[in-house]
Amino acid sequence: MPHRPGPICVIGAGIIGASAAFHLIESGARDVIVIDAGEPLSGTTPAGAGFVARFGADHNRRLGACTIPLQDYGLGFYQRLHESGADLEYASNGNLVLARTPTMLDTLADGILRHPQVAAGTRRLNADSVGELMLGAVNPAAVAGGVYMPEGIQLTTALAQQELLTRLEDAEVQFHWDTPATGVRVVDGTVTGVETSNGTIDASTIVFAAGAWNQTLLESRDRRLPLIPMVATRFVSEPAGLSPLMPTVQCLELHLWLRELRGAFSWGGSFAYRLLSALEQEGLEFGYGRPVSQALLDAQYAYQENVAEVFPALSELSAVETIQGVPVYTVDGGLYVGSVPGIEGLWALAGDSESGITHGPGMGKLVAQLIMDETPFTDPAPFRLDRVNPADYPDEASMVASMAEDRIAEAAQLN
Numbered sequence: 001m002p003h004r005p006g007p008i009c010v011i012g013a014g015i016i017g018a019s020a021a022f023h024l025i026e027s028g029a030r031d032v033i034v035i036d037a038g039e040p041l042s043g044t045t046p047a048g049a050g051f052v053a054r055f056g057a058d059h060n061r062r063l064g065a066c067t068i069p070l071q072d073y074g075l076g077f078y079q080r081l082h083e084s085g086a087d088l089e090y091a092s093n094g095n096l097v098l099a100r101t102p103t104m105l106d107t108l109a110d111g112i113l114r115h116p117q118v119a120a121g122t123r124r125l126n127a128d129s130v131g132e133l134m135l136g137a138v139n140p141a142a143v144a145g146g147v148y149m150p151e152g153i154q155l156t157t158a159l160a161q162q163e164l165l166t167r168l169e170d171a172e173v174q175f176h177w178d179t180p181a182t183g184v185r186v187v188d189g190t191v192t193g194v195e196t197s198n199g200t201i202d203a204s205t206i207v208f209a210a211g212a213w214n215q216t217l218l219e220s221r222d223r224r225l226p227l228i229p230m231v232a233t234r235f236v237s238e239p240a241g242l243s244p245l246m247p248t249v250q251c252l253e254l255h256l257w258l259r260e261l262r263g264a265f266s267w268g269g270s271f272a273y274r275l276l277s278a279l280e281q282e283g284l285e286f287g288y289g290r291p292v293s294q295a296l297l298d299a300q301y302a303y304q305e306n307v308a309e310v311f312p313a314l315s316e317l318s319a320v321e322t323i324q325g326v327p328v329y330t331v332d333g334g335l336y337v338g339s340v341p342g343i344e345g346l347w348a349l350a351g352d353s354e355s356g357i358t359h360g361p362g363m364g365k366l367v368a369q370l371i372m373d374e375t376p377f378t379d380p381a382p383f384r385l386d387r388v389n390p391a392d393y394p395d396e397a398s399m400v401a402s403m404a405e406d407r408i409a410e411a412a413q414l415n
């Protein structure tokens, strides 16, 4: 039984909101409504590269060990979808964190292999083993080695999102597309409905899952979280003859993530990321949907030859697809899943830290369990909205300063 009887309205039908609705239904909620400001698949999710791994089991990342149960849940969730016949372009080839120098290889090995929750089979590789594992995609002479995380998977994000939306339709969830929520109706400190551009929708429980737009929704109730929206870019190259058995790859020294997609490179990195606010100051127009920043596209093209030093086949390949989205970072590197303080019935899933594909299923499951009064599968305390005092971060510059240890810190500091 839901904690509060009445309709539950999820605002935002990206991977995170769709996951919340999916798990609410799975937990027995019957009256679930999903509203979205745009068309299906119009938000950040289809821009996502589709890497999923145990990224929290790495001292070099800021996610924290509390996120590992969510990653494990996500890995299992996508595997189950795949095994049930959903076409997600799913592959389970592991994830390789590449090092170009011996010093970086030691740092990676310390952070991952010495993590107390390191997954079985995680291993350090020398340059030749990297060459073999990458099935010809990497020039071994250009790397020192890497750390292989065998549990990593890859999938096509738009397909995963569409699969969830289809299952929600099958479960007779009510959708309202092209319907921006403008606020929340609150009576005596308790939510009673969602105000939208098309009128008010009654709801006794509301979940904000509006990605880059969560802050605006929170502000409609005078609430704020320290959130840092960035624009990120992904290119899909012309066909490159890559093996479908190749693992996903990250390389800190190249600020890079890269994977195989239908024989081509799907790749990007912080060389083509920038604060949304900085781009807006330069004239970027961004309402709902996905941004298009030519400056970032140019930056990625300009960087391509650096990546081709390690991945020679990428040299001079054009991009047949370019896609941008707005992941949202948090000041402590974590995720937000919990109730909005002071408003009964209002919940938020926010601050995806560019990992909403990985964490969406777990975030959705956790909020559904909290709403439905079930025992949560993991401790919700590290995800609470009130774990950080927003007053400590009066402006974006103070939020960005807190990201000093983050792999995208440099990109965030460009303004």
Ligand SMILES: Cc1cc2nc3c(=O)[nH]c(=O)nc-3n(C[C@H](O)[C@H](O)[C@H](O)COP(=O)(O)OP(=O)(O)OC[C@H]3O[C@@H](n4cnc5c(N)ncnc54)[C@H](O)[C@@H]3O)c2cc1C
Residues within 6 Å of the ligand: 011, 012, 013, 014, 015, 016, 017, 035, 036, 037, 038, 041, 042, 043, 044, 045, 046, 047, 048, 049, 050, 051, 052, 179, 180, 181, 182, 209, 210, 211, 212, 213, 214, 217, 232, 233, 234, 268, 288, 289, 323, 324, 325, 326, 327, 328, 352, 353, 354, 355, 356, 357, 358, 359
């Ligand atoms: C280039 C790139 C690569 C990435 N790679 C990875 C990766 O490999 N692995 C990984 O885990 N993550 C990755 N990410 C991050 C991941 O894509 C995001 O974390 C995730 O898609 C966020 O999902 P979401 O549901 O919060 O947002 P969205 O998909 O943007 O969904 C939010 C929805 O809310 C709707 N909305 C907004 N405002 C309102 C309103 N007022 N009323 C109603 N609806 C509203 C929007 O229309 C939108 O559909 C990547 C992101 C990018 C951009």
